[in-house]
Amino acid sequence: AQSVSQHNHHVILSEAASLELGCNYSYGGTVNLFWYVQYPGQHLQLLLKYFSGDPLVKGIKGFEAEFIKSKFSFNLRKPSVQWSDTAEYFCAVKTGGYQKVTFGIGTKLQVIP
Amino acid sequence: DTEVTQTPKHLVMGMTNKKSLKCEQHMGHRAMYWYKQKAKKPPELMFVYSYEKLSINESVPSRFSPECPNSSLLNLHLHALQPEDSALYLCASSQRLAGEGGELFFGEGSRLTVL
Numbered sequence: 001a002q003s004v005s006q007h008n009h010h011v012i013l014s015e016a017a018s019l020e021l022g023c024n025y026s027y028g029g030t031v032n033l034f035w036y037v038q039y040p041g042q043h044l045q046l047l048l049k050y051f052s053g054d055p056l057v058k059g060i061k062g063f064e065a066e067f068i069k070s071k072f073s074f075n076l077r078k079p080s081v082q083w084s085d086t087a088e089y090f091c092a093v094k095t096g097g098y099q100k101v102t103f104g105i106g107t108k109l110q111v112i113p
Numbered sequence: 114d115t116e117v118t119q120t121p122k123h124l125v126m127g128m129t130n131k132k133s134l135k136c137e138q139h140m141g142h143r144a145m146y147w148y149k150q151k152a153k154k155p156p157e158l159m160f161v162y163s164y165e166k167l168s169i170n171e172s173v174p175s176r177f178s179p180e181c182p183n184s185s186l187l188n189l190h191l192h193a194l195q196p197e198d199s200a201l202y203l204c205a206s207s208q209r210l211a212g213e214g215g216e217l218f219f220g221e222g223s224r225l226t227v228l
Contacts, residue, residue, distance in 0.1 A: 094211075
């Protein structure tokens, strides 16, 4: 069965700091990759997605992620975080005939003004 | 605002009750999902429907019974639940199962408490 690992469970940054959240998955076949964000009191929203093509994908709100197939990784980055980025971030992988989306445990990001 | 609508937002039920959770989307998506999320845990897949047919059941106990009456609606019927079933139940939909359009759109969830 596939699994998704997020290395940082709780990250605290000051505003304008750079962000990188790690995500690794274990599945040897073709994958679709996602990052979702959950702001306090809100529903899960898609931040960005990778299906094929350019491994560097750009999402909403200045976020980007890079798919490195050889490392089974899909790390999320943002050059300069804002207080409004405070949220929980989930990496997710779609495999198994593409029906099943498996989520990582999530990373709580706290941005201090 | 999410385009996936879930009702009710909160539900409290006893272990002998029968209740249902409802989910509706009007985006023309052909795949719909139920997830369960416990506190401080990621969402866990329960069921997948594709073109109104049950495609995946992740070994969910029979006290949870999904139903997809049409392409826009997804229900989760609850009967004889246990207190450990208390959780946030998330509905999601996607345009298709694989490739572009396979990303999930989530509702706000139904928070269930079983007494």
